[in-house]
Amino acid sequence: MSLTTPRPATDAWAAGHGDVSAETLERIDRWWRAANYLSVGQIYLLANPLLTTPLDVDDVKPRLLGHWGTTPGLNFLYAHLNRAIAERQQSTIFITGPGHGGPGLVASAYLDGTYSEIYPAITEDTEGLRRLFRQFSFPGGIPSHVAPETPGSIHEGGELGYALSHAYGAAFDNPDLLVAAVVGDGEAETGPLATSWHSNKFVHPAQDGVVLPILHLNGYKIANPTVLARIDDDELVALMRGYGHEPHVFVAGFDDESHTEIHRRFATMVDTVLDEIAEIKARAASGDVDRPRWPMIVFRTPKGWTGPDYIDGKKTTGSWRAHQVPLANARDTPEHLEVLDQWLRSYRPDELFDDEGRIAADIRELAPTGELRMSANPHANGGQLLKDLRLPDFREYGVDVPVPGSGMTEAPKVLGQWLTDVIRQNPDNFRIFGPDETASNRLQAVYDATDKQWNAEFEGPEVDDHLARAGRVMEMLSEHQCQGWLEGYLLTGRHGLFNCYEAFIHIVDSMFNQHAKWLKVTDEIPWRRPIASLNYLLSSHVWRQDHNGFSHQDPGFIDHVVNKKAEIVRVYLPPDTNTLLSTYDHCLRSKQYVNVVVAGKQPAPDFLTMDQAVAHCTRGLGIWDWAGTETEGEEPDVVLGCAGDVPTLEVLAAADILRREIPKLKVRVVNVVDLMRMQDAKEHPHGLSDSDFDTIFTPDKPVIFAYHGYPWLIHRLTYRRTGHSNIHVRGYKEEGTTTTPFDMVMLNDLDRYHLVIDVIDRVPGLRTSRASLRQRMVDSRLAARQYTRLHGEDIPEVRDWVWPEAAAAGLGQDVDANAATGGDNE
């Protein structure tokens, strides 16, 4: 059956199965042995894949790279899930928390046939087996971890900690999907994983799918026992209950219990658990959507289960020594080669594969077929299921800008109005994620159309603000969770955005890395279909942390992002409301990118009409003729560049001073929305050609560039440009903090007065001829600072400044509205 045709919810979750037959148990065991054999083969063998001759030194890889320890457990779980999925026809994906168990997942995909379908060179015969083994963690081959190359995976085997967040992200809005999420007990020690158990308070029992966490307690990490394997069962069970789960504890492999008996016990447990889930689903379908105690499995086995017990007299299976490659010297030590040979033969490959190397039919038959195979489930190749968003025309949501500088708008608030209709038109494949700040970030309009999804306790409307069992906004005070949920949601073919404080988006630096790498690699894998971009909205930014101060100031996420492949990353700094709308429309239409949008939430003037905004965003940067004092046909004397809303405001105020004070000075104002335009076209697909850059910024005139973030990023992006040595950048400098907006820009020398000083200092001749203006600028700064220290707010001439055209039209800012606004809402 196709998974794209959802079954009616009431019928979706089958229950009530009887005993598993002896024949099926035998088949499970044969699958497990085959998967283990293929896993060991991948780690060690270059040739002789069926061991038709005694293992020879040259059959073994010269560099042994990979991880055995977690693999047999993963293979065991995959085998058992296959049995249950086939019986229940239950659409299921598998999240491999211990992603370094790569060989296991490749083995399973090979056993169920997917691997050869996707990679035709890896045939189902002896030669195919040889290639399968050889390619693993081999130059030109496949990674040793679960990776984009691995069929059925949405979860990179890199940094640990996100298995459950990804799993829940996949489950949201997939009511018929089961997500089996294996959590390694090493991974379970990470912070992100430790809090992600609470995801069960955010999943809707009817409208979302089901996550089945399986905590694989194999007891050891690289060199240590794991914490959760070394607390007593009472504590562990209490912990899982405390997390809101109903734990089922399974222990196997520590005594001489037969594998048949182990399989029987585990198959029964799987059925019990799936029946419990079916029961919860049935209750939910009939309207009882109170948070259930979802079952989870504690799966305690020896690490490296079925591997050599002792090597060189040292305990290996059931210890940290099984983590990686237990027989690292198999090529140099004949006894180790012998152990490896015995180990491989212990799986009795001759019973599993025929003489041509084909897997026995009964093993294959354990797995479900078609898209029910976990390795072929389309949810794990989300681009296959991706539908473009229905996007309302953002132009209709824009603000009127009769003259530049009119109005005083909280740009994200307007964006929120557009997003409200995005939500209305896309009720089941778009979500907004954020730690606790969607309203603080001024997107509160979305609550006209939706709520925050919440399945912990309710206390009533007096205190529960737009909380509901189902909703499009996901808020938990964990940036890791927000990012992990969103990634899981995107990777399974849906859309979303993550709104966050700029400073604290660094919390997910490392997660961003992993996702960017995933996108980079999937771009090169033909069978992986493009997914929707990961969109950030950072509207509580470095310049307006009036409430919060220095600890909340860091614009460096942009720097971090631009280290990744240019094909993947985009950074936008819309200067006003209409440009923000145009930018975000573009972001929600895009695929395979990470889009970082930084746009302040404080009331600020609007500069561009919607038509101008669209043109400006399409170009990515441009000359603002109306702001400069150029003469057609002549070169400017100086260029004032800006990127970011606060820097743009200061540049315009500086241009205003210059136009009044030095009317003959030919000033060009350039605003940059798409930061990547600053870079060379050879370095970034959005990059401007050198000649275009020279045309806009001039090859030889002074450029005073006011930038939102750390100033050196602009230098880094432009160091190859002709006029680079003339570019002088003002930006954030880690100077400390202050509690009023203008004092803050002054502290970092980004203020209008300082920009005018920069112009005087850099345009030839002005320093002496305009010494008195320069001194007045210095005095203005001192006066502004003094006023602020005295009155606790910014000096009126700054606070109430409006662009002259708007002032003339009586369309300046609404000062009262401004004064009433504090800083960030946190």
Place this chain on the structure above:
Amino acid sequence: MSLTTPRPATDAWAAGHGDVSAETLERIDRWWRAANYLSVGQIYLLANPLLTTPLDVDDVKPRLLGHWGTTPGLNFLYAHLNRAIAERQQSTIFITGPGHGGPGLVASAYLDGTYSEIYPAITEDTEGLRRLFRQFSFPGGIPSHVAPETPGSIHEGGELGYALSHAYGAAFDNPDLLVAAVVGDGEAETGPLATSWHSNKFVHPAQDGVVLPILHLNGYKIANPTVLARIDDDELVALMRGYGHEPHVFVAGFDDESHTEIHRRFATMVDTVLDEIAEIKARAASGDVDRPRWPMIVFRTPKGWTGPDYIDGKKTTGSWRAHQVPLANARDTPEHLEVLDQWLRSYRPDELFDDEGRIAADIRELAPTGELRMSANPHANGGQLLKDLRLPDFREYGVDVPVPGSGMTEAPKVLGQWLTDVIRQNPDNFRIFGPDETASNRLQAVYDATDKQWNAEFEGPEVDDHLARAGRVMEMLSEHQCQGWLEGYLLTGRHGLFNCYEAFIHIVDSMFNQHAKWLKVTDEIPWRRPIASLNYLLSSHVWRQDHNGFSHQDPGFIDHVVNKKAEIVRVYLPPDTNTLLSTYDHCLRSKQYVNVVVAGKQPAPDFLTMDQAVAHCTRGLGIWDWAGTETEGEEPDVVLGCAGDVPTLEVLAAADILRREIPKLKVRVVNVVDLMRMQDAKEHPHGLSDSDFDTIFTPDKPVIFAYHGYPWLIHRLTYRRTGHSNIHVRGYKEEGTTTTPFDMVMLNDLDRYHLVIDVIDRVPGLRTSRASLRQRMVDSRLAARQYTRLHGEDIPEVRDWVWPEAAAAGLGQDVDANAATGGDNE
């Protein structure tokens, strides 16, 4: 009594107190009212601090910035702890997880007298009160969060999640210290906090201090309820038991129970809990060091407790609306001003302060005296207690380097031998932290002197490798925990280092930010004494992720670090063993820095004798005469620069090719250890002057620079240098992965052959005259790649290459040792 004189352990923890007298309960309540009054005053008032006249609009600050919601709970806890500390004479520090409750901590420090001692302008009279109120979150004043400026704090009120990690870091090796750690229920949702509860498995009941976690369930975040406040008590208690604690649940403020009764109940609970701790400590002192179930307190109160219940008909106290400034329009709305007036008067300030504004003597007397005051405890100003490490002479641990390129050493292994003696000589104030990789990172020698501290279950020597109840190495698979513990340890005046995979140190980017900002600010606070530097050792770096591949590759932590203030950050890339020793000796002696040291763990040749290494590290960079082909008195034709061990090796191999192939070419080889030397002396204290830079790199010759990380960082550091346009950088490019070392450098064009091609392309004349050599270099690359694809390891001419002098002396690398080594150990 002085805390620097530890009491004998058996006597340290007093127990068995009787009932708290009515007089004391009254005093606690008066303290609480005073602290709440001072907190509200700080948030709202500019003047009229004692409300001697009806509150006027001009008494209220024009911009209201701060957070009320968490503050009364913090004040309550502080008051009760004061009572217990004074009675038991128990050295205690207070960790404010909800750090935005800044006004509360300032209020408490003012009440116990510390504040005026440290800040004499804030006197204990009406004028002092006015200044205290005015300075809070005011231009030129103090931050609204708990900050370095706050007496008694080691925990910045910035990013949330590290309260418990910091608390345990403070407790390690402070057997007599109690760390009361308030965890906010918002913070409790973060990943780092969720796993940090498990710290109790890593603390030694006799040799370490005690952490008392107090989970403050005030129920709400900025706009949402908190998860832990919305699960039932059974689940919450199970969760805390699962974390290994004995929870004591306290609920207050939800009905009309009298404050006296509430104080009585809580005082009794505090005594019960402290008695339990005393009992555990007594058991531990008598030898029972099995992990106890440490008590913790669940403290459930309304958010904004004692504030206005409703504002404008909306529930405020006991809801998210109390989070920040409940009466944001107090200046514009007369009714709000009236509510504020009543609210302030509800604390009856006239009963708390005399007519001169002096706090009533009985209130002050609730607090302990001297250094027992939590705000004056020297552990919270760790520099006061800091003792320099006793460092063995690193020169004695170096390797012999008879000629450059001899030997084949795992540099961190040698560092480990020195660290072993550092541990021996500093048994109680130096620890090593790492997620699970101290041995993998080749520091295993330290286990000759110590063990990994572990207080979960043991299973015996066969599987427990160097685990012990007490030890100097702290390993938990959470970079957040490692960083948080280390920060807490350093901030309380001790020393340490954090070893980690280079890629995953990004997990703590945001924590690094907070710590760097803390150091920057404390540099400017005279009463804060300098603390030991935070030292990173990243020895599993981007170039050798043979086991792990692309997901484990990211050298961008350096980029992240150099965004912070130059005064704080140092980055070192020692190219071999002796330079690593010299570098680390320097790091462990330094104060107030963050030192990032990147040094690979794979076997690599040694280049410098110890004397040369010391000179080279002291200079920070230098010309390696022995490697170049310059002629004294003449300018070089080209400069080969390198920073990092792998780039240095490739540059030397390229220099070797050039010397053989174009013997007349005058090549200069420059190695950079201290990356900050590349920057301008005006930008960084370690920066090289322009003239020195020109002398070394020449103002006009081509510079081919092979760099460990992202290439543009070198451009960013050098864009102002005279010869910058001649600098061509090779570095890591996010190209993907491969499983052999040379294939990896080739993939990023950092290999020797490509560097020779770069030289040919950039030195005038060579491109035509050396076309055939150029072609051979291209062919060598192809041959190398082909060999690798075929054999799975690097081509012997590369793998076995040694620097010619070493080869001539028969002191080249031990190829067998090299072949036996896989990649990283994870």
